[in-house]
Amino acid sequence: MVKKITLLGATGSIGVQTADIIREHPHEFKLVGFSAGKNMDITRNLIAEFKPEIVCVQRKEDAKDLAAEYPAVAIVSGAEGLIDIAVYEADILVNAVLGSVGLEPTLEAIKLGRTIAIANKETLVTAGHLVMESAKQFGAAILPVDSEHSALFQALNGEKKDQASRLILTASGGSFRDLTREQLKNVTVQDALNHPNWSMGSKITIDSATMVNKGLEVIEAHILFDFAYADIDVVLHRESIIHSMVEFQDTSVMAQLGTPDMRVPIQYALSYPDRLPREQAKRLNLAEIGKLNFQEMDYTRFRALQLAFDAGVAGGTMTTVLNAANEQAVALFLNEEIKFLEIEEMIERAMDQHEVIATPDLETILHVDAETRKSVKNMLK
Numbered sequence: 001m002v003k004k005i006t007l008l009g010a011t012g013s014i015g016v017q018t019a020d021i022i023r024e025h026p027h028e029f030k031l032v033g034f035s036a037g038k039n040m041d042i043t044r045n046l047i048a049e050f051k052p053e054i055v056c057v058q059r060k061e062d063a064k065d066l067a068a069e070y071p072a073v074a075i076v077s078g079a080e081g082l083i084d085i086a087v088y089e090a091d092i093l094v095n096a097v098l099g100s101v102g103l104e105p106t107l108e109a110i111k112l113g114r115t116i117a118i119a120n121k122e123t124l125v126t127a128g129h130l131v132m133e134s135a136k137q138f139g140a141a142i143l144p145v146d147s148e149h150s151a152l153f154q155a156l157n158g159e160k161k162d163q164a165s166r167l168i169l170t171a172s173g174g175s176f177r178d179l180t181r182e183q184l185k186n187v188t189v190q191d192a193l194n195h196p197n198w199s200m201g202s203k204i205t206i207d208s209a210t211m212v213n214k215g216l217e218v219i220e221a222h223i224l225f226d227f228a229y230a231d232i233d234v235v236l237h238r239e240s241i242i243h244s245m246v247e248f249q250d251t252s253v254m255a256q257l258g259t260p261d262m263r264v265p266i267q268y269a270l271s272y273p274d275r276l277p278r279e280q281a282k283r284l285n286l287a288e289i290g291k292l293n294f295q296e297m298d299y300t301r302f303r304a305l306q307l308a309f310d311a312g313v314a315g316g317t318m319t320t321v322l323n324a325a326n327e328q329a330v331a332l333f334l335n336e337e338i339k340f341l342e343i344e345e346m347i348e349r350a351m352d353q354h355e356v357i358a359t360p361d362l363e364t365i366l367h368v369d370a371e372t373r374k375s376v377k378n379m380l381k
């Protein structure tokens, strides 16, 4: 049976690679709907190639043009359009949008019991308890797409969770892993956008350089797999070959390995519980690699990772603040309005200023998110 796929965020890095997987397996998957941002060239190409039934673009003007060009396709736009895609009849919704805009569409799809392949970590970090609770209530499966969480998911497959003692996330260290804090003071946007192992979008590449990305992933792991923060570790692993590990109570450690290629975890989320061949993909050759390196995480050097653990332990709205402050600060850095280290300074200040609300509802979360962005912008003055 062909699985119908809807995709939020088709023009981003994960979205493009999701399209690669669908293209590689035309007898397994069909792209029935997607959302794109403002890139109309990519959008037109995707419509021509996949012949979807529904498409969402960001701007109303673009939607008008497309509707005239493709009368057979339902064209929607804006934040409401994202929800139209999310609730459209499909077997799997891939959420690959950037930032917390992915939250409401995800919650709507969960209400319909949809299987969600989630690459949008901000959704889980911002409102993880709402997502997981309603997924339980409506019987919706949440499948990880992030390479680390896919690795943890695979390592936990068929095991009894209460016999697993620790999650160990690996971190490549990002583009500045060999720089001291002193050297970080004057790094530029261009320096930061140069990731050694993975090719990704600019927001997540900055997040890798600050290590906020790993922090968001720690929170995501806590939410997805329900492990206490004290039982989640991060180890530096430069090569990104081991994508993460689970330690069990008998001291056995299960790791998932592979060449760094996001299409592998994306495909696994789409094909789960099956595995599909990837004829063209590069296979892991450990003899060729020769050596894997590991190093203890330095939480003073990677301050933002410590902040993420602190936010996670504080719980409630604090992870919303961490995420919103980071999104706003990264936008300012990409715009060259602040320096690199100010990203984590702004996150820390936003967290210091915030009083945690323990089990926030959606309205509270959206309010805290908006207020945090505002207060970070105000820090500029």
Ligand code: MG
Pocket (backbone or CB within 6 Å): 146, 147, 148, 217
């Ligand atoms: Mg990752």
